[in-house]
Amino acid sequence: MILILCALTFLSFCLICYIIYLLINIRNFKKDFINIPFNSGKNLNNNDKNIEIIKPYIKAQKDFCKYPNKYKNKKYENEIGLFDVKLNKTIYQIYLFKSSNFLTNSLIKFGNFENSVGNNMLKALKFYGIKNNILNNKDIFMLDIGGNVGWYPSLLGRYGYSILSFEAFERNYYVEKKNLCRLYNNSNIIIITKGLGDKEKICQYFKHINNEGNGMVICNDDKYILNDSRLKKMFVKESEVEITTLNSFIPYLSNKNIALIKLDVEGQELKILEGGSKLITQYHVPFVVLEFSPSYLKEVGSEPIKLIQFFIDNGYKISIDGFLNNKYLNADELLNKTGFQINCYFIHQSIAKKINK
Secondary structure (H helix, E strand, O other), X not given: OHHHHHHHHHHHHHHHHHHHHHHHHHHHHHXXXXXXXXXXXXXXXXXXXXXXXXXXXXXXXXXXXXXXXXXXXXXXXXXXXXXXXXXXXXXXXXXXXXXXXXXXXXXXXXXXXXXXXXXXXXXXXXXXXXXXXXXXXXXXXXXXXXXXXXXXXXXXHHHOOEEEEEOOOHHHHHHHHHHHHOOOOOXXXXXXXXXXXXXXXXXXXXXXXXXXXXXXXXXXXXXXXXXXXXXXXXEEEEEEEEEEOHXXXXXXXXXXEEEEEEEOOOOOHHHHHHOOHHHHHOOOOOEEEEEEOHHHHHHOOOOHXXXXXXXXXXXXXXXXXOOOOOOOEOHHHHHHHOOOOEEEEEEEHHHHOOOOO
């Protein structure tokens, strides 16, 4: 009898300790959760009218998938093919340009393309969901600025995340739309067929002569680049593109959980961020990844240090080793480690202190 009472007393003590442990951790989790600005724009009003800004793009995308023969472009069809791609040992098929394309050449030579970047984005999105207690990936948003042929939306979209992909060049977004039509559920991915910049304007798209799918936007206020003879030898004018601002999409994005922004825009990063400053200065999107190229920035009249300082001034830490680590650099260290270009990860300080705890 004494043994039974001792056992019951011991079990009761263990149960009480466990309950206390749970209460402490729940309190700490709530505290951590409140301190992380994950719910972007929670103080702004959002209503059904705000979806009007993206309705035309949703309709265009659905029509493209529903009536493929109506939108079929024979010239583009002859330039593309289906390729096997791999992310985390899973093989997918997506449409890519057949030749004269860095992405395709990388796949043929190495069997993958920037898998480390894709994995870093995937880990960051998962981390965001866990920390923010979001059970449905559809409620987590990523902005893919410079979508190209839809490489990252095609891979990350399979995990159910909601993605706004900005791609202004017809040749590219034609292929990107074909890739999204291959997804079982492409309703979570919306292609915005406009370019982004610091203000509303019409600019010129110059295609790279040796890299199909890659190019640069040149506007009248990019005086430096217009006078660069070397660039004139590398790029050829193809079409006009309509430029808008990222801030103009705030009414739609204001109550969304924006976890990550990816930028790959050949030197236009600072101008795009100036036109989308609210997402950084007010909403503090937790993760931003971009191709940092001092040469490209200078070629469009931007100073590389200003791009770095923009993030530092708004409370971001810098890494070249991915999002979820504590290896941070200052501005001088980043510049010293950068050759022609480097993938650069910016992590807002409110979430940086939660990593690896």
